[in-house]
Structure formats: C-alpha cells, structure tokens
Amino acid sequence: MIDLQLEQSQIALSYPIVGEFTWQPDNPDKAPKSAEVFVAWMTAGRGSRDRQIVATQPIKPERLLKYRQRPFEFSLDIPNDAPLTYNGHLFRLMWEVKVQIVFPGLFRPKETTSQLIEVVAHHDG
Template sequence: MSAQAGLTLDHTVAECGGAVIGTASWSGNRTGKRVGVVLRYRTQGRGDVDTAVVASCDLGIDEAGQARFRLCVPPYGPITYHGQLLRLLWQAAVQIPRHPASAIVELTVLPRGWALPPLGSPGWRGG
C-alpha cells in the first residue's frame, strides 16, 4: 500500500512575520523515517528557478497519524507575487520519506500589515 497524506490550512493567506497553521494527516509511512511538513516558495517565469524551504515541522515517525502544525513565515518575505517576468508562489507540503510532496496546498503570503483580519473572521480583505 502506498503512503497517503492530507493537509488542511486554517487560512490560505498569511502575512510576513506571521504563521501558517493547519492539520496534517498521513498513513503508510513504513520506512520508520520522519514525516514532516514544510513551508516553501518557488519562482516561475523567464528566469531560472529560485526555491527554498523557509520553515519545517517534524511530525514524528509513526506509520500513520494526524497532527497540528505551525510554521513561521519570514518577517521580510518574499511575498506571493505575480509580475511580468516572474511569479513567486508559496506552498505548504507534507513530506513522507520516499513519497515526496504527498500533499500540497498553495497559499498567499502578503506584506505585513496589508489587511489584518479581525480575530475569528473567515477571510482576509486582501488577496
């Protein structure tokens, strides 16, 4: 049986210096190696690709499980960007050893203070 993973974010919009919070679930990790969730960005467009993992969270070595996680967005970005020559996209992904990126969710990173939502509000004004 192959490994499976699921990923749900509380919000798909975050701001620089803020946090990405969500729930990850997985099964089929028979390697005994560590399962993790990562926050990363990647560029697209005319230029060569720049990519980096900016935060990660260890979810343990269990064969299956479900866990809450919190990943910090760097205070000075980069932000999600759709320009003329380049685009910059953010993703959160569950990583099961030997099953790379089993679950991926795209999110938007905005400048700090762009449009802070009131606590408990379902969405953001920006994005």
C-alpha cells in the same frame, strides 16, 4: 494518502501558517524513515528558478506510525523579511506548504502533498 488542511490560504508576514494533516498509509506494514512539514517559496517564469525552505517541522516516524489516521497539528512561522507572493508577466513568486513522508529503500520513495498559499504584507489596523 496525506490529507492537508490549512486554517488560512492567505497569511501576513511574521504570522504563522497553521494547519493539520492526516496520513493513511496505502500499506499498513510500510514504516516511514522520516517525515516533515515545511513552508517554502519558489519562482517560476523567465530566468533561473529559485526555491527556499523558510521553516520546517520534523515529525518522528514512531509518532507518525503510532497516531496514523489522526490529525497532526503544525504551526510554521513566515519570516518578516520573506518575499511576498507575486504574479507578474515575466515571473511568479509562489509559496507552498508541503508534507513529505520518506520511506527506506534504494530510491527513497516518498508520499507528499502540498497546498499553495499567498503571503501578503502585514497591515496595521
């Protein structure tokens, strides 16, 4: 099980999304092959769907095993030229932060969790 906690669910362009996750393996003998946290945007609605990962932070599997059940902190930057969250009648543009842990095997089993965030324009105060 992966527990994902974010400091904020709304973030302005060019600011980092900061959070942490904790991994509690269902099977203590199961060793991950790779792990990463990433932030991506995706579209839904009419027309073709699109998805783009804009920032990623890999985590060494050895570190994940050594410190399991302890929080892993992360910080991922939202680029200044990234699209804003949009919720219209014909399509939506959504953002998510996702943690993915991949295990060895023929079908590459994964444990994942994600949270939607809202990306907004930066306002100078």
